[in-house]
Amino acid sequence: xxxxxxxxxxxxxxxxxxxxxxxxxxxxxxxxxxxxxxxxxxxxxxxxxxxxxxxxxxxxxxxxxxxxxxxxxxxxxxxxxxxxxxxxxxxxxxxxxxxxx
Amino acid sequence: xxxxxxxxxxxxxxxxxxxxxxxxxxxxxxxxxxxxxxxxxxxxxxxxxxxxxxxxxxxxxxxxxxxxxxxxxxxxxxxxxxxxxxxxxxxxxxxxxxxxxxxxxxxxxxxxxxxxxxxxxxxxxxxxxxxxxxxxxxxxxxxxxxxxxxxxxxxxxxxxxxxxxxxxxxxxxxxxxx
Numbered sequence: 001x002x003x004x005x006x007x008x009x010x011x012x013x014x015x016x017x018x019x020x021x022x023x024x025x026x027x028x029x030x031x032x033x034x035x036x037x038x039x040x041x042x043x044x045x046x047x048x049x050x051x052x053x054x055x056x057x058x059x060x061x062x063x064x065x066x067x068x069x070x071x072x073x074x075x076x077x078x079x080x081x082x083x084x085x086x087x088x089x090x091x092x093x094x095x096x097x098x099x100x101x
Numbered sequence: 102x103x104x105x106x107x108x109x110x111x112x113x114x115x116x117x118x119x120x121x122x123x124x125x126x127x128x129x130x131x132x133x134x135x136x137x138x139x140x141x142x143x144x145x146x147x148x149x150x151x152x153x154x155x156x157x158x159x160x161x162x163x164x165x166x167x168x169x170x171x172x173x174x175x176x177x178x179x180x181x182x183x184x185x186x187x188x189x190x191x192x193x194x195x196x197x198x199x200x201x202x203x204x205x206x207x208x209x210x211x212x213x214x215x216x217x218x219x220x221x222x223x224x225x226x227x228x229x230x231x232x233x234x235x236x237x238x239x240x241x242x243x244x245x246x247x248x249x250x251x252x253x254x255x256x257x258x259x260x261x262x263x264x265x266x267x268x269x270x271x272x273x274x275x276x277x278x279x
Contacts (some may be wrong), residue, residue, distance in 0.1 A: 001104055002104070003103055003104055003107040003147070003202055004214075005213060005215050006210045007107060007111075008144070008148070009206070009209070009213060010206070010207075010210055011114065011115070011144075011211040012211075013117055013203065013206030013207075013217070014118075014239050015114060015115065015118050015137070016202070017117060017199045017202045017203055017206075018115070018118040018121075018122055018199075018253055019118065019197065020121035020202065021195045021196070021198075021199045022121060023236075024191055024194070024195035025122065025191070025192060025195050026200070027120070028127055029175055030127045030130075030169065030172065030176075031121075031127050031130055033169070034131060034134050034164075034169065035121065035122065036125075037134065037161075038121060038134065038137060039248045041137065041138065041141055041161070044153075044157075045141055045144065045145075046133070046145075046262070047132070048145050048148050048150050048153055049148060049206050051148075051150065051226070051227065052148040052149050052150060055227050056171045056230050057225065057227050057236050058241075059231055059238055060150055060152070060153050060227075060233055060237070060245075061122070061233060061237055061241055061244075064156065064233065064237070064245055065245075065248050066160065066249070067156060067157070067160050068248045068252060069248070069251065070149070070160075070161070070165060070253070071160060071164065071165055072196070072251050072252055072255030073254075073255075074168050074169065075168070075255045075256065075258075075259040076255050076259050076262065078168055078169065078263075079170045079258065079260075079261075079262030080262055080265040081172060081176075082172065082176070082262070082263050083243060083262050083263070084217075085176050086179060089231055091135045091176065091278070092187075096173055101117070
């Protein structure tokens with residue numbers, strides 16, 4: 001018996017749910033950032049599973065592009081986190097409730 | 102055999118993901134997240150996508166997580182202190198929303214299960230580096246170029262944000278005490 005497509009989708013759904021719950025529960029900006037990365041990865045798993053089961057390379061291409069977007073997000077997001085920390089001396093998201101630095 | 106590996110790496114991914122959320126120290130969360138990435142890379146290999154698996158390890162577990170760990174150590178983050186009472190209602194809200202999401206996913210899963218899909222044979226060339234490269238530079242050239250512009254914008258934005266002192270004249274010079 002081979003792993004079915006739905007198994008991969010179920011695993012991806014569980015990972016996405018854990019990531020979403022983490023984004024809501026966590027207070028630390030960096031921890032929330034890592035939970036967002038987790039959600040991106042679960043979507044990547046869906047892409048790769050569909051690409052593999054439908055024998056189409058497009059899904060894997062878009063995984064590649066999602067990874068690039070995640071890298072860009074990491075660079076800009078961590079820059080924002082450093083700027084917030086410099087101005088507020090904390091990483092708590094509740095303290096950063098206004099857009100002004 | 103494949104089922105055994107799926108269960109092994111899937112359980113590893115879920116366990117590490119739970120650890121990411123459960124840990125209070127962000128550094129431990131980061132290490133657990135690397136575990137998730139590695140087990141997902143193993144799953145990609147099982148799905149006949151070796152190129153994506155390699156990129157997953159190099160870009161995610163290598164570059165991005167090094168950046169995150171670097172920032173964690175740079176900012177010297179302590180453990181999260183015990184939660185204050187405000188916004189306490191968000192925890193049951195998060196659990197309820199997670200239940201809704203799982204239910205939606207289960208509905209889709211049932212629908213997928215009804216449509217018959219033939220499992221992949223590992224002899225095709227989908228997922229090899231050559232097929233990805235040729236598709237990336239012919240059919241999907243526009244997304245590729247847009248991604249390069251996005252990366253350029255990210256570089257400029259990160260430099261602007263992380264720079265000490267303001268780039269614009271006459272702004273923030275007096276406010277920043279560092």
